[in-house]
Amino acid sequence: MASGRDLILDDTGRVWRTGSQALMASLHIGRRDYDLTRYVIRNLGFVRFRTIRGDARVTLHPRFLTRPAFESLIHLLVSHDCDRTIIERADVPNHIEIIPGVEDAAARLADLATAGGQLTRADFYREELSLRRLRDDRRLSALSAVMRRWRSTQGELRGDFAATFGDPALRGRAMVIRFTGDLRGVVEYAGDGFTCFDPSWRSSVLGHDMSEQPDPQYGQRIAAAYVETHIAQSPRLEFVEAVIRVPGCSARRSRYERLLLPWRRDGATFVSAVSVLRTSFATASSM
Amino acid sequence: MVRQQQSTPLPASNDGADLINLHVCRRMKTKRVLRTMSQERLAKAIGISYQQLQRYESGKSRLPCSMLFRAALALEVPITYFFEQIEEDHSTTSELTLDKSVVVAVKKIQSLSAGDTRQSLLRLIDDLARSPTPSRGPA
Numbered sequence: 142m143a144s145g146r147d148l149i150l151d152d153t154g155r156v157w158r159t160g161s162q163a164l165m166a167s168l169h170i171g172r173r174d175y176d177l178t179r180y181v182i183r184n185l186g187f188v189r190f191r192t193i194r195g196d197a198r199v200t201l202h203p204r205f206l207t208r209p210a211f212e213s214l215i216h217l218l219v220s221h222d223c224d225r226t227i228i229e230r231a232d233v234p235n236h237i238e239i240i241p242g243v244e245d246a247a248a249r250l251a252d253l254a255t256a257g258g259q260l261t262r263a264d265f266y267r268e269e270l271s272l273r274r275l276r277d278d279r280r281l282s283a284l285s286a287v288m289r290r291w292r293s294t295q296g297e298l299r300g301d302f303a304a305t306f307g308d309p310a311l312r313g314r315a316m317v318i319r320f321t322g323d324l325r326g327v328v329e330y331a332g333d334g335f336t337c338f339d340p341s342w343r344s345s346v347l348g349h350d351m352s353e354q355p356d357p358q359y360g361q362r363i364a365a366a367y368v369e370t371h372i373a374q375s376p377r378l379e380f381v382e383a384v385i386r387v388p389g390c391s392a393r394r395s396r397y398e399r400l401l402l403p404w405r406r407d408g409a410t411f412v413s414a415v416s417v418l419r420t421s422f423a424t425a426s427s428m
Numbered sequence: 429m430v431r432q433q434q435s436t437p438l439p440a441s442n443d444g445a446d447l448i449n450l451h452v453c454r455r456m457k458t459k460r461v462l463r464t465m466s467q468e469r470l471a472k473a474i475g476i477s478y479q480q481l482q483r484y485e486s487g488k489s490r491l492p493c494s495m496l497f498r499a500a501l502a503l504e505v506p507i508t509y510f511f512e513q514i515e516e517d518h519s520t521t522s523e524l525t526l527d528k529s530v531v532v533a534v535k536k537i538q539s540l541s542a543g544d545t546r547q548s549l550l551r552l553i554d555d556l557a558r559s560p561t562p563s564r565g566p567a
Contacts, residue, residue: 156516212458212462215458215461215462216454216455216458216513219454219457219458219461220454222486243457243461244461247461247462248464262464263464266464268466268468268469269468270466270468271468271477271478273477273478273479274478277479380466382464
C-alpha cells in the first residue's frame, strides 16, 4: 500500500493534493493566508483523505458530503486497501471513529451523511452468506466453534443452553428460540451481550414471542430468519445491517454476521442464533 | 496546460500486477460496496465462488472479459465504468499530468544559474499561477 498520501476530494469527487496550487487556482484563491484545508472541509463539503501507517484517515463534515465525493472517497478506500478507517468529523471536535474494513466504513459514512439529505441508507438489510466463510474468516471463529458442536452432536442439544451458548468467545450474543407447531417461536435463552437493550430485557423476554423485542419492527424483521432456518432445517449464515430503535436510547445502526442453526431436544425443535458484531454506532439522526 | 494523452499502456506495478487489471477490479469492488452488495451476491450473479471474487477484487487474479461483462450487468453499469478515471488513478490525483513541454521548460529553468534571472522567472510563474482563472477546475 502506498503510504503518506494526503489528498482532498472536492464536492464533485475530484481528487487534489492537499494544499496544491491547482486546488487553490480552482477555488480562485490567489494567496493562502488562512487554513484552506479546514475551510473547504467545514464549508464546501470537501473531504480530506490521508494514509498513515496502514490506516486511512478521513476528515469531513458529514452533513455536506455529496454523493460524488462519497463515491470517490469509497474508491480511494478500496484502492488503498487500508486496515482501518479513522473518521474525523469537522462538526464534532476531538471525536474520532475507528472502523475496520471498507464496507463498514462505507456504511458508517453513508449513515453520517444521511443528515445532509444527499445520501440515504436502508434501515434494514440482511443477506445470506456462504458457510465457507466460517472456515475462511478468523473473525468468525466463535461461530465456527458452535457450528462444529452442531455437527458433532448432529443437532441434538445436550445439557443446558449455557453449556452450548455460554462460550465467552460469543460475548453473550446468543439467542435460542423454541418452535411450537404453528411456526411460532418463543425465546428460551438470551445471552447477556445484547447491550443495546435494557439489562432487564434478558430475563423478561424468556417465554415471549421471538419478535417481541424493544424495537418491534426490528424484532419482526429478524424473526423471519429463525422461521426460514426452522423450515429448512439447515444452517444459515447471514449478514445483517439494522437500525435498532429502543425507547429512551439513541437509535443505533448495527452490522453483524449471525449463524442460525436448527436443534432438537426431547421432541422439541429449536433454532439458535449466535452473532459477531462488526460495528454499532448511534445513527446520525439520533446524535 | 493540456492533459497529455495516454499513448502508451500503463506499466506493470513493482510487484508485477497489471495496473489496468487492478484498476478495473478496484472499480468493480467500489461499485459493489456502493450498491451494498455482498461478495456472495455478486459472485453468484457472475457465476463464480465468493473466494474467486475476492481474488479478483484484490488483483491477485486477472479478471476475464467474460466476467467483466457479467459484472457490468450485475452492477448495472456500462462496461466503460470500470475503465473510467484510469489515468487519474494512475497519477494519484485529478490534477494534470505533466505536459512534455512543461518538463522541458523545467529542465531549462534548472539549467539557469541560481541568479536574479532564475529568481525573477520563478516569481513570474508564481504570480501567474496565483492569478484567478476563469474556470473552476483543470482545463
